[in-house]
Amino acid sequence: MSCQLPALLPDYDLNDSEAGMKILEELTQNVHQIQQLVLEEIITRNAHTEYLKGFLNGQCDMQGFKNKVPVVNYEDIKPYIERIANGDSSNIISAEPIIELLTSSGTSGGQPKMMPSTAEDLHRKTFFYNLLVPVMNKYVDGLDEGKALYLLFVKPETKTPSGLMARPVLTSYYKSSNFKNRPFDRFNVYTSPDETILCSDSKQSMYCQLLCGLVQRQDVLRVGAVFASAFLRAIKFLEDNWKELCSNIRAGCVSDWITDPSCRNVVSLILSDPNPELADLIEHECSSESWEGIIKKLWPRTKYIEVIVTGSMAQYVSTLEFYSGGLPLVSTMYASSECYFGINLKPLSKPSYVSYSLIPNMAYFEFLPVNKNHEDGIRDVQCNGVCKENCSDHVETVDLVDVKLGQYYELVVTTFTGLYRYRVGDILMVTGFHNKAPQFRFVHRRNVVLSIDTDKTNEEDLLKAVTKAKVIVESLGFLLIEYTSYADTSSIPGHYVIFWELTSKGSNHLPVLDTKLMEQCCSVVEASLDSVYRRCRRKDNSIGPLEIRVVQHGTFDALMDFCVSQGSSVNQYKTPRCIKSGEAINILDSRVVGRFFSQNAPPWEPV
Template sequence: MAAASTTEDAEKLQFIEEITTNVDAVQERVLAEILARNADAEYLASNCGLAGTTDRTTFRAKVPMVTYEDLLPYIRRIADGDRSPVLTGSGHPISEFLVSSGTSGGEPKLSPTVNDDLDRRLLLQSLIMPVMKKNVSGLDEGSGLYFNFVKSETTTPGGLPLRTVLTSLFKSDHLKKLPYDPCHKYTSPTAAVLCEDTFQSTYAQMLCGLCHRHAVRRVGTVFAYGLLRAINFLQLNWRQLAADIEAGELTHRITDPSVREAVAGVLRPDPDLAQFIRMECSNSNGGDCWAGVITRIWPNTKYLDAIATGSMAQYIPTLNFYSGGLPIASTIYGSSECFFGINLRPMCDPSEVSYTIMPNMAYFEFLPLDGDGGDASQLVELAGVELGREYELVVTNYSGLCRYRVGDVLRVTGFHNAAPVFRFVRRGNVVLSVDVDKTDEADLQRAVERASSALLRPHGAAVLDYTSRVCTESIPGHYVVY
């Protein structure tokens, strides 16, 4: 099994090297595929006048750059039940809508997706562990304690599923059929992840993680804040967790039959583990019992796996407190519209995280931020970006979004072979401005950190979370931070 894993990892790493070497050729092929499969789509054929061409030059000349609002009439038609080829070709109908975290007019964005989008997302996901194993030794020997969750889903008026990216991923047949292996894959049973009751799901995942604490090599969730929520859950529920472990019986607060059945296969009476948890989570040892709690309870943990860039950077100091300074790996960059790339230097400092765009995911273009506005003629292809410059990401994906402004601002920090490496700077529309100034997330984060160090740290306190707004009710205007 180990030899097979090593061979597969080597093939994945070789794939990364090959696909990042021929970036422009891959991008040309991807665009041709997208245009060919969506040739009879109303948007491309009638609105843009492509008439079935797969030529890149014609595409760049005829297809406009758009925002979500520009495509909203088409999206609403599909959501309301129009089954004609509106955004995608007749052979690849929209299969579901993914709910974006962004908003438009107070409503969540709906990102159309087709069936084989899942294959592309899973392909990118499959590259992460080979990269991690290249940078961290011993990961094959243990498992991951990941706090993953699904959310309740609904349907559009036309009957298409409407759910988050992670809910779509975890409810896919591919992941549901993966064998449960707490010692070599993940400590959380699938039933616990799929439970829509957040308390029951978190309780079961935490309990199984505690039972397999010596097998855990990495602790993670999607975003950094999720790990803080998990620690807070442990702070609130460690007494009941210890009682369950001591008795070998699950609390009656867990009522989901599938979760109870899954945990029953893990839970055994273990008074020693129960006493250990009580010692570590109380003040029995003196001092602040929560400092370094992750490495004390899961002593073989090598890193935390969570996105800690952008607005999530504010949680890094608190994660360092709970983990004793473990490395934080931000491994993947994606959105509801598309998965974009991975971090090939995952053990770098969070402030230095950059992602290498994988050119097989979609067709990528970039709008220079130092240009004269939003003219599509200014768009630069993936192979043409320049080191040090900032761009807004524009994507053409397989699901009918063509030259779509994602809204992310990226800075080119280097190249891996011929593939550009980008650092996430900010969301394009998440900027505070009183007058002519532009204060982005990174600037605000640095200001909050300085204020926290000067005003709170001497009193043993820290900022756990914050938000902000612009106030122009007085002169001069200013920012208010809560």
């Protein structure tokens, strides 16, 4: 491919799956050559940017790049991105104009990180999406004989002082001409009209997309959303609104509260005529005592459910399986705001076996070895919620073709959009190879302890929030002895639970708890978390009210005994700030003496 591929983004007929698979085979067979071409192209283009010139002095030497350009975190590049956001020239970091800033779900100083994006980057994402088509056609027959019920949504966006839009990566893609003018091949036919996807009112958008999906139920061959949490939120919305949806279908007209004119017009065209037979059928299924297998009952031709079920989304697998009726859960891709990384070349794999093959023309990939014993790591994840890897700043990076089977690495990327040797923060494990392309299992996000939706709360953020809240009880003579947390996804939407062990100053007696006071503590914790959490909680309604569970005296001693029994060291034990183990959660829950919830969603404002 290195001598036959004139461009790093080759074209092919999207309806020709064989041609698409051939490109994938060439990409995964010629990994080293393509990675060298990618790095050479990025350096040659950008050697005279302010950022790279400071290290390379205008030279385009690839070895010099790896020797002189440092591996960085977001805080290292944040000043450059903020300068562009405030009106400075793109060529600080990129020879290509930065056309927008993509807000990530990771945070910095309480605000989402902003990643640069160029016009070419949209074409690279489109190429990546198109590669998913031949893979799915290889494993699932007949996808050209119907439609996809994909629940897709846009998120809030804002303008920076320079006039650049700052918005989530998927919002950027859905609003782009690449999405709006996509070729309507057999893989791009959705039950949701674009107008419903692009509706800024999330409730109207959800209602209209579900209504369109129900009316076209016999055409639906696959259902899904980007994240498992979003799909389950749609199921909960359906549980709450199926009677009204049936009423609309029976009458052949949409509810008056759907006021977005574009949504109303396009949905009215799909609804068109009264359909009492369909309304009766849906009502029969939805009024059942149990919703087990509801997806297959409502959309009987569905072949699979497409949602991301790796990383923090793995906590939703059992709930998805309950609703699915035995349908496969398909996790097709691995991507982030920084870059689109890899594709699952075995999409029908069980969620726990999902691995992604990094596509070598997306970016230049390096890896920081993570010093972690596999067995110890599993115990850490279960007990502490986050592994304490040792990624030394002085350790040399490993190239994509040189990673070792079974080893753990942190991903480092150099992109076409102005990120150079950037630590993504994802911990991956090498599970195998497809041709010469390594396959990786996503292990977890570095330092993240709590996540329900797109929120990512780390240990430091949680500590700051708890510290502000405990001032309230300390002012009344109480002490917070210990705390820990977990993400409770047993209900939809899920919510944060924080366990507190309190005592009165000078004694071991549990204080008498005032409900209003403890609810205030819950609200203070929520208001102290970052803007992504607050947006999910207030505007998206994808996170439920935060809960504080007060436990009896001695509970955290019992937790320590359990963790030690599971292999933790007595000498090195410290209280885990997040609990993953069901047994550990049961120990805490069995000693709860009071449960309190935040009564008001925290204030939210755009980035």
